[in-house]
Amino acid sequence: MASSRGKSFIGRFGVHIAVLVFVAIWTIPTLGILVSSLRDKDQLIVSGWWTALSTSSQTEAGRTDAADKQVEKDGKFLIMGNLFGAGDARTVTAFGTKAQQPTQFEAGTAADLGEGVTLQVNDDGSYVMSSPKAFEITRGQRVYFSASAPPRFTTDNYRTVLFSEGIGRSFINSLTVTIPATIIPILIAAYAAYALAWMRFPGRALLIAVIIGLLVVPLQMSLIPLLKLYNGVGLFFGVPAKTYLGIWLAHTGFGLPFAIYLLRSYIAGLPREIMESARIDGASDFEIFVKIVLPLSFPVLASFAIFQFLWVWNDLLVAMVFLGSGSDQLVLTGKLNALLGSRGGDWEILTTSAFVTIIVPLIVFFSLQRYFVRGLLAGSVKGG
Template sequence: MDMAGGKSRLTWAVNLSAALLVLLWIIPTVGLLISSFRDRDAISTSGWWTALSASEKNVIERALAPGEAKPEGDLWVIEGQVLAGQGVSVTAFGITSKEPEAFSPGDTATHARGHTITVQADGRYRIEYAEEPSGSRGQRLFVRAETPPGFTLDNYREVLFAEGMGRSLLNTLTVTIPATIIPVLVAAFAAYALAWMEMPGRALLVAAVVGLLVVPLQVAFIPLLKLHIGVGLGKGYLGIWLAHTGFGLPLAVFLLRNYMVGLPGEIIESARVDGATDFQIFRRIILPLSFPALASFAIFQFLWVWNDLLVAKVFLGTGEDQVVMTGRIVDLLGSRGGDWEILAASAFVSIAVPIFVFFSLQRYLVRGLLAGSVKGG
């Protein structure tokens, strides 16, 4: 009973810890998503958690100029609306900077010059003069207004079209998709050879793969770039595909080899007895059985390449047809650093695809990693 009770408490602790980690990850993501649909004024005056509730703001507007006054009986009247078209609700107003919230909606304020001002809750105002007014500047109105929650797609339109994020999205896909498929295919062949094909020095090759896992990729940047330039690749998509393939292969071979070693040997031996070649065994038996491991590494590689900035800076040019999304966001931080709505929309465009890929294939990620860690040998 004690052991069962201890296990139960441990299970609750693990579940609670996992829930807290998920919550800590989700909260910033939700905040970023909500902020990406808000305008600059809303972001600067209130937090994203208030987006679904009305917010208050203080504004100063000038009424129509005295020349717009129209006769009405013995009076001259100016009528208009503050914050027109914004759907606001006025909660207080004033006519001087010393008392900007002295009156409630519907009250009548009397100016020192004798005319009266009334502002309604919907923003409509009425100014009455005893005689025809003169001058070129309208009456200043200090208004505190309650703004209903509102969202806009303008941030995404500007980011995708005006700021070039749409082009960078295509550039990133052009880099990421081949840089994910190529190392998966190459590593699958290598992993099968290291797992099931007899060859001299196989153990040394496995040890070399493990050793390459701890080598920082930064040490290879300069010699690899010189090699690309020397053979005529220069800075382009082919060069970055090969670079990401080389940097991702050690982990890919290690994961896939560990998984393939744990597959039932009886199936492979039976296929060989039936006359199947190594390529037929690989294509018809190993690949279908290794799909969870292939998918788990593909997720890792996709996320790493998608979020990469350093490799792209080294092996790609700076033209519009080669700037990836991470590079575009860095540029926006310099040119639009104060426009939080633009940065939020840019960031969410950047993370939307990885989030979709992860949640679509996460069951294969867990299965592939667990199988590789348990069955590896």
């Protein structure tokens, strides 16, 4: 018994450790996005988010003042100034005058520039350029320096994203697309799943095989044929091409195979005795479906709702094709993508946008998460 209890304790401990590992694997990337979205953009491009609390170093270039700012002192001509702006807390660690050797001299030392000209850059960014004769340079001396800076955090990234023009409209567009595109497939798939699980009709097995086969069809392969079909039908009935109806139908078509497969697996595992008792009491298939199957199937319905909501909310390709890319048609992902520009190098906008887009899915997930695992196990255990 002691050995059995010992194994049971070890087993439970192992399960807890495994759960913690998986939670960490899923949480760390999200934490990284959050930290990166709050970092100063200059520090973000030179170091990873895990160094956010440590001092960062970056090599930059600047110029001294020109000859018109020189002063004469003790027989020498001096140009003095500071490479940093007011309130800059960075510290210069090394400097140089050539791009090939940007850290040739340590901060505080005098660099010989030839013909008696010296340049001294101090750790606070101040500099003194000295010459035995008057300077004649019309542009300042190019200076390269390595500067270390303390951690800097800011909310400017969020102000840029949340208060950019059109972001509110794109958020409403995303909700307008996502909510119906989540509800419609569930309604259709629930009826189809019940019929395929408990009703007998010719071609039922073939229909199930076709639905399973559709699970492996890539979205990109079916996107253009579906668009041509929709445009043809819309032209015949005089319906505009770029409408919410089109994108709802598109997401419904792409989501139905998985929805029917998942719901059928769960509904087929419901106890047969309940169905038979209801039939004996004179209940029709519709009454059994509405009063028995739907309430018992809520876990799997919630699970699919989470999946479908995430897919549609994060979608960009289908939205661009079926809804358009106009300022009044862009969904949130499209608008945030436009903020990145053509090169997409604004990392502070990218990380902030990523965190903004996951807020709503996180709310949906945590609202329905207690049904998530039960829904994922749909059909794994058959009823007696």
